Amino acid sequence: MIEFFQILIEGALVGLVYGLVAISFVVIYRASKIINLAQGEVLVFGAFMLWTFTEGAAGVGWDIPLPVALLLTVGACTVFGVTVERTIFRPLIGQSAFTIFMAGVALLILLRGLAQLIWGAESRSAPVILPEGAIEIGPFLVNSRLLIGAIFTLVLTQALHVFFTRSRLGLRLAAVAEDHTTALSLGVSVRQAIGVAWVLGTVVAAAAAVVLLSGSILSLEVAVIGFKALPVALLGGMESIRGAPLAGLLIGILEVLASAYLDPLTNGAASGVLPYAVMIAVLLIRPYGLFGWRKIERL
C-alpha cells in the first residue's frame, strides 16, 4: 500500500511540473489563440540561456552570482519571447489556423537548428539550482526538486489567477482572450497584450526548465517535454490557468501508474501512450477541456 501511495505522490509531483509547462502554453494561447508547438524548444532555449549565465560564464572566468544569472535569464527570455512574437507570429495575425500551425512547426525546427549552432550538439549538465536528493515525509520519500517544483507550480498558478482577475494588465489580457474587437473598443492594445503574453509564456517555460533540469542533463532532446505538456494543456482547457496543474495531476498520476503496472505487460509502451489516450477520450466528451471556456451561445 505504501508503495502505491509512493507512486501516487511521485505522479502528482511530476504531473504538477507538466502543469507548469502547460501553463506556458495556456498563457500564450489565451491572448493570441496560437498553440505554440515549439514551446518545448522555447523551454530548452531558456535552459541554455541559464547555463550560459552560470556554467558558461564561469567557464570563461566570469563568476556571476546565481540571483543575477536568474535575472539575466529572465531578461534574455523576455527579449527572446518578444522577438519570436514580433518576427514570426505578429505578421501572421488574421491568417488561417493552418498557416499558424506551419509557422509553429517551422519555429520548432528553426530553434533546434539555432540551439545547435549556438551551444553545439553535445549534452551538458544543467546548473544545480534546486536542492538534490529526497526528503522523508512519514513513510514516503519525496524528491526535493520535484516537491519544490510542484509547490512553485501551485503558487504560480494562484499568482497568475490573481493577476488575470484583479490587476489592470491581467484584465487587459483577459479581455483580449475573450474577444479582440471588444478589447479594442475598450482601448486595450491587442498587439501589446499578445506581446506580454508571449513574454510571460517564455518566462514560465524558463521557470519550468529550472525545475525540470536542475542538476540534470541538458540537451535538445529535453524539448520533448513540450509534447508531453500539450495534452495536459488541452485536457485542462486552453484558456484555464488553474486547469493546467489539475490536468497535470491527472496525467502525471496516470502516467506513473501505467509505468508501474502496465509497462511490464506492454514492453514499456503504456505510460507513453496513456496521456494522449486520456486526452482524446476527454476531448471527445468535452472538446474545450475540463476547465476551458465553453462557448456561450444565447438563443
Next chain:
Amino acid sequence: MSLTLANVDVVYNGVIQVLRSTNIEVREGQMVVLLGANGAGKTTTLKAISSLLHAELGEVTAGRITYKGKDIANADPSDTVRDGIVQVLEGRRVLGHLTVLQNLMVGAHLRSDRAAVKTDLERVYDYFPALPPLLNRTAGYLSGGEMQMVLIGRALMARPELLILDEPSMGLAPILVQQLFETIGRIKREEGLTVLLVEQNARAAIAQCDYGYIMEGGRIVLHGDREQLQGNQDVQEFYLGMSGAADRPSYRDVKHYRRRKRWLG
C-alpha cells in the same frame, strides 16, 4: 464643435466602399442619433470614429474625422479611448467568461485613479441598481437587458466624454427599451456626456435626441433637429410608420413610392 466628420470615405479590403463623403457634426453635450436601413453605413461610421475599422480590414481613405480639433481618422483605438471616445458595440459584446465586476473593471483599465474608479463604480450602480447583486455572476449568462446594463456601465467606467452607442435596444422588450432610454438620457444629463446613437427604434431615439442624421447607401441624405425630423414626411413614413403606406392600395404602389423617396430626388 466636439466631433466632425468631413467628406469621409471608408473602404473595406481596399475595394468595398461603404461610406461616401459622409458629413456629420456632433456638438458638445448633444445627443445625436444616426438612423438608416440595414447596410446604410451606420455602424461603419461609428467604427470610423472609434478607430475600430482596422480590426475589420477597413480604413478611412478620404476626408477628415476630428474630435476637439484633433485628427482621429485611422488612429490607434487606445488613443481614441484616452481622448474620451468610447463605443458600446452592437450585439451585447460582454466579456462572457468574466464576471460582471471584472467587465466593469476592464472598462477602467486605462485609469490609475483608484479612488475615482471606486466612486464611478458606485455611480454605475446608481444608474443600474440591478447590477450590484450580479457582480460575481458570469456575464455571458445574464439576460439581454442585464448585459446591456453591463455594457453601458463598462463604457462609463472609462470616463468617456463622447459615448457611442450602437443599437443598444436590439432584442430588448419594449418596457426595457423605455427604461434603457430613460437611463441613457439621465446619464447624458448628469455626466454632461455627448452621445452619438445608432438605433433601429427610431421613435424612441428621435424622442431623446437633440439632432439627427439619416443615412442611405453610405451617405447622409437628411439631417435636422428633433422637431425637423419628427415633422419630416419621409421620416414619419419610413422610420416612424405614421402615415402614407397604410393608405396605399397595394404593395406594388408602396414599392413604387419607396423608390421615389423625396430626399433622393
